[in-house]
Amino acid sequence: MKKTLTLILLTIFLFTITLTTSSYSKNVLIVKIDGIINIATEELINEAVNLATTSNFEAIVILIDTPGGMMDSTFKIVNTIENSKIPVIGYVYPVGGKAWSAGTIILMSCHIAAMSPGSVIGSCQPVSFNPLGGSEPINDTKIINALTTYLIERARMHSRNETAARSFVEKNLNLGAEDALRNGVVELIASSIDELLKAVNGVQVHTISGDVKLNTENAQIVSFTPGLRVNILKIICEPTIAYLLLLLGLYALIFGFATPGYGGEAVGAILIVLGLIGLGLLSVNILSLILIGLGAILLVAELVTPGFGIIGSGGIFCIIIGTLLLMSGPMLVTSEWLTTFYTMGVSIAAVLGGFMLFAAYKVLKARRAKPVIGVMIGDEAVAIDDIGPGSYGFVRYHGEYWKAKANQNVKKGQKVLIKDKDGPILVVEPLKE
Incomplete structure (x- = not known):
């Protein structure tokens, strides 16, 4: 009993010493x-x-x-x-x-x-x-x-x-x-x-x-x-990353308005806000924002007008000039660092702008392309299987295999005429020669 009591008192004493040492x-x-x-x-x-x-x-x-x-x-x-x-x-x-x-x-x-x-x-x-x-x-x-x-x-x-x-x-x-x-x-x-x-x-x-x-x-x-x-601020406040977020947000916003339904507008808005926070733009030159906004409008116009090149190039030019003016206030950095940053900024804007114009060209090309379905109807194909009334088989059209149905008997290897398209299934009939 005495040994147990002594052990308890010794433990309390050591614990007190530890606390005292820790506090000091x-x-x-x-x-x-x-x-x-x-x-x-x-x-x-x-x-x-x-x-x-x-x-x-x-x-x-x-x-x-x-x-x-x-x-x-x-x-x-x-x-x-x-x-x-x-x-x-x-x-x-x-x-x-x-x-x-x-x-x-x-x-x-x-x-x-x-x-x-x-x-x-x-x-x-x-x-x-x-x-x-x-x-x-x-x-x-x-x-x-x-x-x-x-x-x-x-x-x-x-x-x-x-x-x-x-x-x-x-x-x-x-x-x-x-x-x-x-x-x-x-x-x-x-x-x-x-x-x-x-x-x-x-x-x-x-x-x-x-x-x-x-x-x-x-x-x-x-x-x-x-x-x-x-840690999050450290990432988005890195000047190059902040500038990249701003440009990506701008282009995402443009695509969002040009092709609604995919959430591009929301993504673009978020990236733009993150970019502005990263650049520390609590007060921003109004002319710079007007130029950048005008550049965005011109790029949107490029997507919806039949012309190509001049309007989009003007948009890229406005964005680059607006960016150069955007951070024209005093900074406590070395001139070499600031020159390097702006050189990288303009390069990024030019590269992303080039991708934007290329993407716009592809979108316009796809929009102006002749509808595939309309071309198929009235074209010829070759039956791969025997196809009876109410049954299905496959036909070969321009090297591709398509599922097909017919209201008349079609023999394997026979040429057929594409009369209609029911979803992914072609409606065919024997070609009369």
């Missing part, structure tokens, strides 16, 4: 930003910060490796970081990674900014796309001054180099890890996450809830796994 364990959440910054990235950071807050993590480390992205999404990510009660560490990683444009703005908004050896930051001047001249830096003083002041304030909040912040936007300054550390743009350089957490241990930062002293040495690293919503 140090966890650091790792979340990765790679690729283009868009709506999916915005949701990713929002989910990660919410998890870290509710689970009382010691810190959040954002691994940044990006060429840039959408300006609106960047500002929303910065807002999420600045309103986080949990310290956020921005870390340009892996070794040799980059945080260009929007990535630099996100890094400068973090409570601690760090870089890996060989990594690069900078090039924050926004760019737009000119259909006649390719990607172009935006020199509008209203936009440049606003973005410059915005980045300078982020630098001032964290006691970082304000001159460099200005040059990131106005001169497209780029800095490697060593130069960034030497010029007071980042706080440290680390080759690995473990080295980073050891270096920031004991550092005091100011969050929205007050001063926080980091306790990250030997902390348990937890990699953030995004939910289904973020």
Whole structure:
């Protein structure tokens, strides 16, 4: 009895120790930003910060490796970081990674900014796309001054180099890890996450809830796994996929109206909505939509008019030009990436447009073809079987075997005349020579 009681008390004690140790364990959440910054990235950071807050993590480390992205999404990510009660560490990683444009703005908004050896930051001047001249830096003083002041304030909040912040936007300054550390743009350089957490241990930062002293040495690293919503957004927000969804939806809509009853209208509408969400088009240039809509109307007209080529080509042209104008607003990406994206976009539009015209040609050819049934009636065939009145047999017509019936006796090998067609069955009679 005493042994049993002792065992129970020992179990309770060990369980209590386990709970206490667990409640005081140090966890650091790792979340990765790679690729283009868009709506999916915005949701990713929002989910990660919410998890870290509710689970009382010691810190959040954002691994940044990006060429840039959408300006609106960047500002929303910065807002999420600045309103986080949990310290956020921005870390340009892996070794040799980059945080260009929007990535630099996100890094400068973090409570601690760090870089890996060989990594690069900078090039924050926004760019737009000119259909006649390719990607172009935006020199509008209203936009440049606003973005410059915005980045300078982020630098001032964290006691970082304000001159460099200005040059990131106005001169497209780029800095490697060593130069960034030497010029007071980042706080440290680390080759690995473990080295980073050891270096920031004991550092005091100011969050929205007050001063926080980091306790990250030997902390348990937890990699953030995004939910289904973020994963879906990540797929449809990939610029090429989003653009493809938009075009496929447009063509599905056209076929849906041209050949009703197959659900093409519904599929097209869904794909168009997904494409617009993926492209982040909360506000869209009206002229672009008018051009795209006109292109769709011209392609529909191509399907129903006797002419071929000119109307459809005009529709494809309108869609391509409308697409080029569709995303003409400022973006925080490199000009090379934007040029590549638009080149791919125009190529996809041209290829899909070619398929559309080919399909339209086939549809028109089928519609204008002489009815097969009308041609069969009055033609000759050859009996393969003996066919008596009220019985069935087979006849050969243009090399094909057809089931047939007759009201008169037909001998095998005899030529017959096709008088009618009853569903799939031919009605024949002996050919009188």
